[in-house]
Amino acid sequence: MIETQHISTPLLAAIIALLLPLLAFLIIGLFGRRLKRQGDWVAVSFTFIAFLFSAFCFSQIWQQAPQYFQLPWLNTGIIKLAIGLRLDNLSALMIILVTFITSLVMVYSMEYMKGETNYPRYFAHLSLFLFSMLGLVLADSLLLIYIFWELVGFSSYLLIGFWYNRDSAARASKKAFIVNRIGDIAFFIGILILLTQFGTLDLTTLFGSGNIQGLVQQSKVLGDHWMVINSAGSIHALNKTYLTIAGLCIFAGAAAKSAQFPLHTWLPDAMEGPTSVSSLIHAATMVAAGVYLVARVFPLFDSEALSIISVVGAFTAFMAASIAITQNDIKRVLAYSTISQLGFMITAIGLGAWSAALFHLVTHAFFKCLLFLGAGSVIHQLHHLKHEHHLDFDHQDLRIMGGLRKKMPVTYIVLLLAACALSGIVFFSGFLSKDMILMSAWMRTQTEGSGVTFLIALALSLAAVFTPFYIFRLIFKVFWGDFRLQKIHPAHNLIVHESNNFMKVPMMLLAAFTIFIFYSFNPIHAAHGWILEGLQAPLSNFNKETVISGFVESAVPAITLLLSIAAIFSAKKAYADQKLRFLSEDNLLFQFSQRAWYFDAIYDRIIVEPTVLLSKLTGWFDKRIVDGFVNLWGNLTISFAAFVAWIDKRIVDGFVNFTGSFSTWLGSLFRRTQTGRLQQYMALGVLGLILIFVLTYILH
Amino acid sequence: MLNGIPLEHFLYISTALFCCGLFAVLTRRNAVMVLIGIELMINAAILNFVSFGAFDKIKNGGQMFAIFGIVLAAAGVAVALAIILNVYKHFKTIDPSAIDEMKG
Numbered sequence: 001m002i003e004t005q006h007i008s009t010p011l012l013a014a015i016i017a018l019l020l021p022l023l024a025f026l027i028i029g030l031f032g033r034r035l036k037r038q039g040d041w042v043a044v045s046f047t048f049i050a051f052l053f054s055a056f057c058f059s060q061i062w063q064q065a066p067q068y069f070q071l072p073w074l075n076t077g078i079i080k081l082a083i084g085l086r087l088d089n090l091s092a093l094m095i096i097l098v099t100f101i102t103s104l105v106m107v108y109s110m111e112y113m114k115g116e117t118n119y120p121r122y123f124a125h126l127s128l129f130l131f132s133m134l135g136l137v138l139a140d141s142l143l144l145i146y147i148f149w150e151l152v153g154f155s156s157y158l159l160i161g162f163w164y165n166r167d168s169a170a171r172a173s174k175k176a177f178i179v180n181r182i183g184d185i186a187f188f189i190g191i192l193i194l195l196t197q198f199g200t201l202d203l204t205t206l207f208g209s210g211n212i213q214g215l216v217q218q219s220k221v222l223g224d225h226w227m228v229i230n231s232a233g234s235i236h237a238l239n240k241t242y243l244t245i246a247g248l249c250i251f252a253g254a255a256a257k258s259a260q261f262p263l264h265t266w267l268p269d270a271m272e273g274p275t276s277v278s279s280l281i282h283a284a285t286m287v288a289a290g291v292y293l294v295a296r297v298f299p300l301f302d303s304e305a306l307s308i309i310s311v312v313g314a315f316t317a318f319m320a321a322s323i324a325i326t327q328n329d330i331k332r333v334l335a336y337s338t339i340s341q342l343g344f345m346i347t348a349i350g351l352g353a354w355s356a357a358l359f360h361l362v363t364h365a366f367f368k369c370l371l372f373l374g375a376g377s378v379i380h381q382l383h384h385l386k387h388e389h390h391l392d393f394d395h396q397d398l399r400i401m402g403g404l405r406k407k408m409p410v411t412y413i414v415l416l417l418a419a420c421a422l423s424g425i426v427f428f429s430g431f432l433s434k435d436m437i438l439m440s441a442w443m444r445t446q447t448e449g450s451g452v453t454f455l456i457a458l459a460l461s462l463a464a465v466f467t468p469f470y471i472f473r474l475i476f477k478v479f480w481g482d483f484r485l486q487k488i489h490p491a492h493n494l495i496v497h498e499s500n501n502f503m504k505v506p507m508m509l510l511a512a513f514t515i516f517i518f519y520s521f522n523p524i525h526a527a528h529g530w531i532l533e534g535l536q537a538p539l540s541n542f543n544k545e546t547v548i549s550g551f552v553e554s555a556v557p558a559i560t561l562l563l564s565i566a567a568i569f570s571a572k573k574a575y576a577d578q579k580l581r582f583l584s585e586d587n588l589l590f591q592f593s594q595r596a597w598y599f600d601a602i603y604d605r606i607i608v609e610p611t612v613l614l615s616k617l618t619g620w621f622d623k624r625i626v627d628g629f630v631n632l633w634g635n636l637t638i639s640f641a642a643f644v645a646w647i648d649k650r651i652v653d654g655f656v657n658f659t660g661s662f663s664t665w666l667g668s669l670f671r672r673t674q675t676g677r678l679q680q681y682m683a684l685g686v687l688g689l690i691l692i693f694v695l696t697y698i699l700h
Numbered sequence: 701m702l703n704g705i706p707l708e709h710f711l712y713i714s715t716a717l718f719c720c721g722l723f724a725v726l727t728r729r730n731a732v733m734v735l736i737g738i739e740l741m742i743n744a745a746i747l748n749f750v751s752f753g754a755f756d757k758i759k760n761g762g763q764m765f766a767i768f769g770i771v772l773a774a775a776g777v778a779v780a781l782a783i784i785l786n787v788y789k790h791f792k793t794i795d796p797s798a799i800d801e802m803k804g
Contacts, residue, residue, distance in 0.1 A: 677797045679727070
């Protein structure tokens with residue numbers, strides 16, 4: 001057994017990094033209003049210190065042996081659960097990523113959320129989120145992951161509904177929470193199957209580490225049975241379908257959090273939250289938790305589960321990309337883009353390109369966060385404009401923007417960099433990570449040659465071509481052409497300013513991380529970059545390692561790059577120069593895309609409406625039948641009580657009253673003889689005497 | 701036979717005397733009259749004692765009882781008159797039918 005009780009320095013640093021945000025949450029939550037600047041500096045400084053600790057942790061752990069710290073927690077006889085931390089390459093990378101991005105977003109929020117009524121609450125919730133996310137990636141058992149998983153979902157709920165007095169925000173937060181619950185339940189079922197089979201939820205025991213096999217890898221499918229010598233040392237067997245079910249259940253949990261089809265509909269609605277929240281939670285970190293989870297439990301997925309995962313991911317990637325093309329809300333474009341990119345990561349996991357998935361997670365976190373912050377900067381300025389001139393317009397609508405390039409140069413440049421990274425232009429981070437996923441997909445098609453793998457590869461490639469188109473559509477619509485709002489309101493002199501340093505500096509820092517150099521010194525191939533060197537897929541009995549080589553290695557990136565550049569130019573023609581029109585707005589395909597493939601309408605029709613109907617039906621049943629029965633019983637009791645009362649009043653009381661009134665009557669009868677008159681008594685006495693004499697005479 | 705007068709005649713007179721007394725007791729509305737009625741009844745009884753006492757010449761038990769009766773009647777009258785006086789003081793009447801309260 002590995003040494004688990006000893007706390008090494010990196011572990012201590014990780015614990016401090018984990019607890020600092022919780023402390024910040026408590027301080028701001030309890031005393032926020034009384035602190036200077038309403039306590040935002042507490043959140044920012046604590047997060048930054050947490051980042052420093054994480055950085056230290058990372059420097060100690062990366063490419064070193066994993067470290068563990070565990071305390072016994074719940075001993076219930078057979079099942080022994082422990083709580084603890086696990087620091088390995090993956091979790092160290094995640095904590096440094098999360099704390100770094102969170103500190104930048106918090107600095108950005110100091111300006112973006114300025115003047116909000118609930119300013120301290122925002123920072124409190126953001127700190128709570130950071131705590132949950134750190135806990136999630138540091139946790140060393142599935143149960144602990146599940147607990148933090150729920151906390152992450154809960155803080156996301158709080159932040160989406162930050163402007164809870166807006167009806168749409170309240171609805172969006174509820175929707176996000178409910179959709180996530182569906183996934184959570186599936187996740188929990190998966191956990192229970194694992195607990196039944198293996199008797200433990202400890203990640204290291206289950207999935208091993210490095211080259212050591214865990215229980216999952218040791219388990220064998222023999223005939224119809226899935227056998228293992230579990231943690232108690234005895235042989236345990238379940239039907240082999242449970243292996244697939246467990247994998248798919250955990251994947252369903254991840255799909256809800258990472259907004260994969262069919263549980264993706266909450267993410268676009270979650271854009272009702274503040275943009276900084278969307279940037280941090282709904283693009284960079286929380287939604288990546290799903291990818292993190294499937295990466296953690298990767299050895300559990302058998303071939304069936306893996307193929308389902310890759311199909312779902314590829315479908316999601318393609319679907320979301322096709323929706324993003326026609327959205328008019330700047331944040332919705334980015335939301336669907338996020339769903340699409342998460343689809344790429346999920347597909348990569350399904351294809352066994354484990355390290356490519358996590359590599360894309362890291363690069364995506366930076367550029368997607370930046371895209372949202374840039375969009376937030378534009379939204380922030382337009383919002384100011386709206387208040388300054390007392391105008392009424394939707395400050396997130398792409399159709400009113402345009403020509404902001406010269407007015408907001410910094411925002412323009414950082415957004416351009418992020419867009420290039422997202423599109424996978426060479427020399428940018430996205431090129432390295434996304435093309436690795438595409439290469440694995442095409443390589444798999446080449447080696448297996450099956451129709452499904454071909455469709456997956458095709459869907460991903462189409463999504464990869466759609467991506468530059470929709471993101472540059474956004475860039476051109478916002479920054480090129482004329483300022484359309486000015487045209488709508490010619491009477492006002494509308495001047496847009498660049499955002500201030502609180503917003504600019506975090507964006508510029510993030511923009512630096514869109515460049516390839518941070519991930520690999522080779523701008524066109526990342527295989528020997530430091531990140532991929534450190535991210536080695538865990539052992540799996542089912543994973544078919546795809547070695548990328550030959551034709552695919554050179555052709556796929558080249559063709560994708562060419563197609564991407566072509567897409568950018570067509571987007572320029574269509575939206576900057578307005579010389580090209582693809583589809584009219586009435587076109588069915590356009591409508592299909594803009595209405596997000598009608599998923600919300602379909603869900604409303606087949607899930608929400610029947611549920612409402614069912615609840616109405618049960619409500620009716622409850623009111624009429626159950627209540628009716630209860631009321632009937634009550635009425636019967638009342639009638640019976642009335643009958644008993646009648647008996648009591650008439651018969652029992654009547655008897656008592658009769659006794660009383662009879663005595664009264666008898667008394668009043670005899671009272672007449674007691675007149676108090678002596679002479680009458682005497683007369684009666686004499687009469688009695690005479691009567692005795694007469695009787696005596698007669699008897700003798 | 702007592703000096704030629706038969707015993708029955710004494711008894712008739714005694715009975716008549718008793719009935720007169722009883723009548724007075726039952727009907728008079730004056731307590732003094734009632735008292736007189738009682739005296740008449742006592743005298744009727746004494747007359748009976750004396751009459752029957754004529755047949756007991758040796759011991760003279762009847763005569764003795766008659767003397768006792770006279771003494772007792774005198775004592776009774778004294779007590780009764782005192783009561784009547786007190787009743788009058790209290791009720792301002794000596795009509796026995798009006799006195800129907802025992803409470804003082």
